[in-house]
Amino acid sequence: xxxxxxxxxxxxxxxxxxxxxxxxxxxxxxxxxxxxxxxxxxxxxxxxxxxxxxxxxxxxxxxxxxxxxxxxxxxxxxxxxxxxxxxxxxxxxxxxxxxxxxxxxxxxxxxxxxxxxxxxxxxxxxxxxxxxxxxxxxxxxxxxxxxxxxxxxxxxxxxxxxxxxxxxxxxxxxxxxxxxxxxxxxxxxxxxxxxxxxxxxxxxxxxxxxxxxxxxxxxxxxxxxxxxxxxxxxxxxxxxxxxxxxxxxxxxxxxxxxxxxxxxxxxxxxxxxxxxxxxxxxxxxxxxxxxxxxxxxxxxxxxxxxxxxxxxxxxxxxxxxxxxxxxxxxxxxxxxxxxxxxxxxxxxxxxxxxxxxxxxxxxxxxxxxxxxxxxxxxxxxxxxxxxxxxxxxxxxxxxxxxxxxxxxxxxxxxxxxxxxxxxxxxxxxxxxxxxxx
Amino acid sequence: xxxxxxxxxxxxxxxxxxxxxxxxxxxxxxxxxxxxxxxxxxxxxxxxxxxxxxxxxxxxxxxxxxxxxxxxxxxxxxxxxxxxxxxxxxxxxxxxxxxxxxxxxxxxxxxxxxxxxxxxxxxxxxxxxxxxxxxxxxxxxxxxxxxxxxxxxxxxxxxxxxxxxxxxxxxxxxxxxxxxxxxxxxxxxxxxxxxxxxxxxxxxxxxxxxxxxxxxxxxxxxxxxxxxxxxxxxxxxxxxxxxxxxxxxxxxxxxxxxxxxxxxxxxxxxxxxxxxxxxxxxxxxxxxxxxxxxxxxxxxxxxxxxxxxxxxxxxxxxx
Numbered sequence: 001x002x003x004x005x006x007x008x009x010x011x012x013x014x015x016x017x018x019x020x021x022x023x024x025x026x027x028x029x030x031x032x033x034x035x036x037x038x039x040x041x042x043x044x045x046x047x048x049x050x051x052x053x054x055x056x057x058x059x060x061x062x063x064x065x066x067x068x069x070x071x072x073x074x075x076x077x078x079x080x081x082x083x084x085x086x087x088x089x090x091x092x093x094x095x096x097x098x099x100x101x102x103x104x105x106x107x108x109x110x111x112x113x114x115x116x117x118x119x120x121x122x123x124x125x126x127x128x129x130x131x132x133x134x135x136x137x138x139x140x141x142x143x144x145x146x147x148x149x150x151x152x153x154x155x156x157x158x159x160x161x162x163x164x165x166x167x168x169x170x171x172x173x174x175x176x177x178x179x180x181x182x183x184x185x186x187x188x189x190x191x192x193x194x195x196x197x198x199x200x201x202x203x204x205x206x207x208x209x210x211x212x213x214x215x216x217x218x219x220x221x222x223x224x225x226x227x228x229x230x231x232x233x234x235x236x237x238x239x240x241x242x243x244x245x246x247x248x249x250x251x252x253x254x255x256x257x258x259x260x261x262x263x264x265x266x267x268x269x270x271x272x273x274x275x276x277x278x279x280x281x282x283x284x285x286x287x288x289x290x291x292x293x294x295x296x297x298x299x300x301x302x303x304x305x306x307x308x309x310x311x312x313x314x315x316x317x318x319x320x321x322x323x324x325x326x327x328x329x330x331x332x333x334x335x336x337x338x339x340x341x342x343x344x345x346x347x348x349x350x351x352x353x354x355x356x357x358x359x360x361x362x363x364x365x366x367x368x369x370x371x372x373x374x375x376x377x378x379x380x381x382x383x384x385x386x387x388x389x390x391x392x393x394x395x396x397x398x399x400x401x402x403x404x405x406x407x408x409x410x411x412x413x414x415x416x417x418x419x420x421x422x423x424x425x426x427x428x429x430x431x432x433x434x435x436x437x
Numbered sequence: 438x439x440x441x442x443x444x445x446x447x448x449x450x451x452x453x454x455x456x457x458x459x460x461x462x463x464x465x466x467x468x469x470x471x472x473x474x475x476x477x478x479x480x481x482x483x484x485x486x487x488x489x490x491x492x493x494x495x496x497x498x499x500x501x502x503x504x505x506x507x508x509x510x511x512x513x514x515x516x517x518x519x520x521x522x523x524x525x526x527x528x529x530x531x532x533x534x535x536x537x538x539x540x541x542x543x544x545x546x547x548x549x550x551x552x553x554x555x556x557x558x559x560x561x562x563x564x565x566x567x568x569x570x571x572x573x574x575x576x577x578x579x580x581x582x583x584x585x586x587x588x589x590x591x592x593x594x595x596x597x598x599x600x601x602x603x604x605x606x607x608x609x610x611x612x613x614x615x616x617x618x619x620x621x622x623x624x625x626x627x628x629x630x631x632x633x634x635x636x637x638x639x640x641x642x643x644x645x646x647x648x649x650x651x652x653x654x655x656x657x658x659x660x661x662x663x664x665x666x667x668x669x670x671x672x673x674x675x676x677x678x679x680x681x682x683x684x685x686x687x688x689x690x691x692x693x694x695x696x697x698x699x700x701x702x703x704x705x706x707x708x709x710x711x712x713x714x715x716x717x718x719x720x721x722x723x724x725x726x727x728x729x730x731x732x733x734x735x736x737x738x739x740x741x742x743x744x745x746x747x748x749x750x751x752x753x754x755x756x
Contacts, residue, residue, distance in 0.1 A: 205701070402703065409704035
């Protein structure tokens with residue numbers, strides 16, 4: 001024992017030193033590796049990197065990138081971070097460094113304005129003008145892509161908020177897509193009578209709480225919605241109160257799913273026939289396809305009718321944008337790619353991948369349901385409205401979204417919810433204007 | 438005995454202690470050089486840990502305290518204690534403090550009581566190993582995985598309500614995660630389901646270290662089972678209890694993952710704890726100053742609670 005003990009003690013320090021030296025060397029190597037520049041955002045010949053918060057779109061970027069390469073010589077190399085919150089942090093931090101990617105997917109409206117005012121974005125006014133001359137962008141939407149008159153974003157996609165519905169269920173119950181508010185109420189009553197929840201409404205993940213709010217307010221009075229999100233009207237005004245009362249009435253009648261119903265289950269519930277209608281962006285068409293539903297056969301879609309027949313028709317539109325960091329490692333290639341992004345040949349494959357409408361109004365969706373919606377929107381000259389999430393300063397939207405979630409869970413009455421939203425709007429608009437000044 | 442103790446505790450080389458065969462005594466200058474060298478070596482060994490703690494723990498904390506005194510507008514002006522005043526003016530933060538207190542009480546009381554009861558009941562017995570395994574197993578799961586499982590059970594159309602409906606108890610079915618304080622309470626229960634495992638392990642270790650003679654002596658003196666537990670077992674479990682309560686206290690104050698995955702602090706910020714509020718204010722509401730103030734308050738509470746509790750408990754017997 002003693003002998004072996006001595007032996008082990010004698011060998012101990014040497015073995016320990018060797019072990020410690022090994023650990024130190026390993027730590028040094030890891031530190032050096034960590035400090036070294038990663039290859040993910042560095043310049044790679046023939047490609048431009050694109051930061052993206054939706055990993056399911058990676059294949060679409062690659063496909064569109066192959067088409068872009070034919071025009072510009074540069075393909076797209078997606079770098080995905082599926083957590084939206086951490087994605088936003090990473091983008092905002094790296095934008096000021098040389099490690100930013102060449103292209104960044106971002107939201108339009110005030111989300112873009114907040115990013116742009118921190119500096120570090122490329123002026124894309126020339127690209128926009130070129131697109132506008134060709135008729136590849138809607139001139140009316142320029143403000144949603146600008147900050148202080150300068151364009152910083154190019155539309156990545158354009159989706160509309162619509163009600164998807166189950167065609168087999170509607171057919172079985174003798175219903176058709178409602179064209180008026182009364183017909184919508186009739187559909188909901190019939191569905192409920194037959195044990196089917198008429199509408200999906202959710203606050204899981206936070207942001208979905210805005211969907212019914214923006215729809216009901218804009219279908220009550222679209223011009224009021226515009227003034228409201230611009231800080232020129234009050235949340236306690238009559239149209240907002242009427243919209244919230246309608247919403248509460250729907251919930252009380254059991255026409256809506258519980259607020260903890262996950263939207264990811266929406267397509268499955270439509271397919272099973274347990275859900276009648278699903279309010280969501282037209283980008284959900286890809287989710288319908290993933291659930292094995294065929295457009296026009298298994299599902300259709302319509303725009304929520306206006307509450308009164310005389311109310312102006314409108315549509316809530318959501319636009320993602322591409323921005324180009326001014327310190328992008330392949331800056332010239334990145335600008336070339338955004339300048340060709342809305343080319344119809346690129347938009348054709350991109351729109352086909354998304355199963356959605358294109359940001360280029362000349363490109364028709366290959367999904368017949370979405371294409372029909374595009375035709376309706378153009379025919380009715382619907383007023384395009386910026387989605388609530390991008391329509392006001394981000395801090396205001398985030399807080400109001402929380403309040404709407406509380407309302408959906410029955411924590412607050414419509415009046416209390418609107419009063420809180422207005423109080424926040426007062427403070428946040430003042431803060432935004434102070435910052436701008 | 439004393440010699441062996443000295444040899445165990447004295448780290449100086451025996452030759453330096455003197456004696457007839459000891460070498461010549463070192464000169465004062467030589468001793469001083471020796472001491473300096475020893476200190477340098479000790480400092481060298483300490484340096485990596487000190488640098489890492491200073492760099493990754495203390496520096497960010499100091500920066501967080503500094504940031505908490507600045508506003509969240511674009512220019513971030515110095516704003517004194519405005520961010521701290523939010524605790525008085527923002528109802529969401531007031532609710533967050535309430536929830537944190539509920540979590541602390543829940544995460545201390547439930548794992549302690551359940552852990553002690555399960556450990557005592559499964560310390561000996563036929564199926565004790567199996568039962569113990571079942572209780573301890575959730576502890577091996579990550580907080581997020583536990584939250585996903587409980588989400589499947591607690592949503593309005595989830596497993597719990599389906600079982601209640603099947604049993605004809607429709608009136609009891611409800612949105613478990615939707616209304617306060619029920620949503621916070623069910624999340625505390627879910628947390629206890631997971632956290633009880635480690636308490637059981639610690640109490641079992643404590644139970645196995647109790648000398649059986651003490652129990653036999655108690656039995657010979659005619660002590661009943663409860664009396665043995667109350668007066669013999671429980672006092673000897675005190676060191677373990679201190680650890681279990683201390684750990685639960687800190688876990689309760691910093692609870693985040695389960696809440697974030699289950700409700701993200703919602704609906705309407707009703708289930709936020711201070712840790713969730715800190716994240717929410719900083720990264721979602723985009724108010725880093727307010728987030729920093731919450732972080733400072735939370736840190737002070739955790740440190741104060743731990744210090745007060747451990748100082749009181751550890752000083753008694755020098756455990």
